[in-house]
Amino acid sequence: MNGIQLLCIRVKQNWTYQYKIMKSVVDWTVFVYFVIPLTVITIAIYKSWWEELPNWIHNISFYWIFIVFFLFFWGNHFRTYVKEADSIFLRKNEVLLLHMRRWGIIYSYIYEIVLLLFSFVFIAPFWFQHYGYNLHQLLLFGGLCLSIKWVIMGIKGKLNVEVTGWRTLISGIPLLLGTILVWSFCYQAFINNQIAIILGITITLTIVSIILIWPRYKDNHRLEQDLAIDRFEKTKIIDMIFSLSMDIEKMPKRYSSRKSPVTFSKSGRIFNRRTPKNGFLELFMKVNARNIQYITGYFQIIGITSAATIILPPMWLKITIIIAGSLFLLSWINSLWDKILGNHPFTKKYKNEEGYFAGRKQLTIVLVIPFVIFISLSMIFNIWIRSKLPFI
Template sequence: MNSSRLLFHRMRENWNYKYKIIKTVIDWTILIYLVVPAAAITIFVYRSWWIDSPAWIASVPFPLLFAIYFFLLWGSYFKTYIREADIIFLRKNERLMLGLKRGGIIVSYLTEALSAAFLAVLISPLWMIHYGLSVKQLILFFGMWVSLRWLIMAVNGKLNVHLRGWRSLVRSIPVVVGAGTIWWLSYKALQSSSLLSVFIIIILNGTASMLLLKKRFTSIQTFEQDLSIDEKDKNKYTEMIFGLSMDIEKLPKPKPIRKSPRLYSKSNRIFKTRSPRNGFLELFIKASTRDTEYVRGYFQVLGITAVAIFFSPPIWLKITIGAVGVFFLIVWIGSVWYKLIGGHPFTKKYSGKEGYIKGKQIVTVVLLIPFVIICFLNVWILPWIRSLFLFF
């Protein structure tokens, strides 16, 4: 087996692995009722952008567009498709292993270039119709974007991927500052229509990424770092997909041992009145707020739906997305309630009791109220304010 066949075999394994994970989350019912309508709505909205610019784009100045794409620069690595067992088998065949690594790095370069092309096609109607810029400027913009993304990926490949917490944050500050400076210079070069400056930035970013990748590209001595990067990328994707499904049983994440939790450290009572309903409510509040996974999931549902409603032009589409969001949130709340209360060995025997049912109903209503308010603001209040104040 040569290095090209081995690379395509590893890539196929990687895609099959991701496909199996996605199948555990998106069954045929979700595909029919959520994914397919969402795809149809996306196509409809995108077509409407070519006909007429959406109203919300008026409140997005061009510098803000640059800032948004700065946040899309992060979160990826150059993968080499190395496996742990390769230390025994492939290291004996240095030529085969180097061919695999080089092929993986080249594929990563091409994948990011295709991602940039997709993003360019996505915003092209807004770029040309609203901002009045040319296709050449769009190509240069995404040339700068993908070259800087390559550079950030190469820098991340040189850093210790095992660092967590404040150490990882401190280490990332110089990288963010440096990338922000380059991106600001890119904005200035594009604004001044200086083609020479734009080409220099693209070439410098691309060359710097290649220089930083030279050791990984030409040596097998970076095996441990390559393996760590591939495993981190794989685990990140797995956690993201599993996090979408509350029904999949996940292994508990290791947490530092504490003498007492940060919240409710003395396990003090939340409600003065003791009743079965308040008991279930108190148990749910303590269990859910002590785990950031549930808090983050709730705000993710709110944020994603609010953004979708804000960016959708027709009023009927806003109402439809809001209704789908309410349905999805109710299902999500039910899944969390079952995981924390209904499925627990000590409380599931009370699932038919009045206190259990009332507690679940109160939790559902309370968590729906902010969601409904946000939807109401997006659908009716914000358009009304814009009609009164043209500068808003």
């Protein structure tokens, strides 16, 4: 067995693992009644775009193509498909391990190319018919996208993927700002048809990505970092499913050995009036404030819904997103309330009390108010920016 054959086995095992995860989420009823109809509708809509462009595309500036593909940069690493046992068994065969890791990096390069090609198939009707660009310019644009993403993947490969929280945010800010500056410069060069500059940027960034990945390519001394990256990439989908589902019990996280929590350390009373409803609300507020996952989930719902109302052009689609976001928020609040109070050993015996339902109703009203405010501000901002920038 050589390195390519071993890599093919590992890649097949990885795709089988991801397939089992998706299969556990999308059962046959969801597949038959949702996935298949959605696929058929998507193909029919895409075919209609080639025959006649939708009206909403005339309000979309070419600048939004660059904004959408900016999101393409974030995600994925250069993977080598190593496993924990490789540090013991394959250490006896350094050449086989090194060849597999090298072909894994090459596979990561090719995978990003294929992924970008699928994205180009989606935007092809607008690229050729609406914006009037040709295939040569599409290839130049693809080179820019790939080179920037490869550099970001190379930089992320040097960061500790197991570090989370505020440290990840701090380490990611310079990378985000640098990418915005480079991508903005690329946009100006592209719309001005500066082919030499575009080629120069693409070649330079591709070489930079090779330099960044070269230490992992040439030897087996960075096996621990490769193992961390492989664990992160292998489980990121199931981690996302777990974080979105309130019915799945999360794995316990390691906390610092503090004698008291940061928030409500003295556990004082929040409400002076002691009623069953206030008791439930007070307990919920303290538990929720001490767990950043719950707070983050709430702001993610608001942020995603607000961003969708700004970015998506058709009004009917904005309204659909707002309705879906509202229903999801209500479901999320009820699930979180039941998870914290309804399933806890000390409070679940009171879940049929009037105060339990009164507290949940008041909490729902309080949490829905910021949601409505942010959505309203998003709609106002959308109307304002379109009045100032009619080409958007």
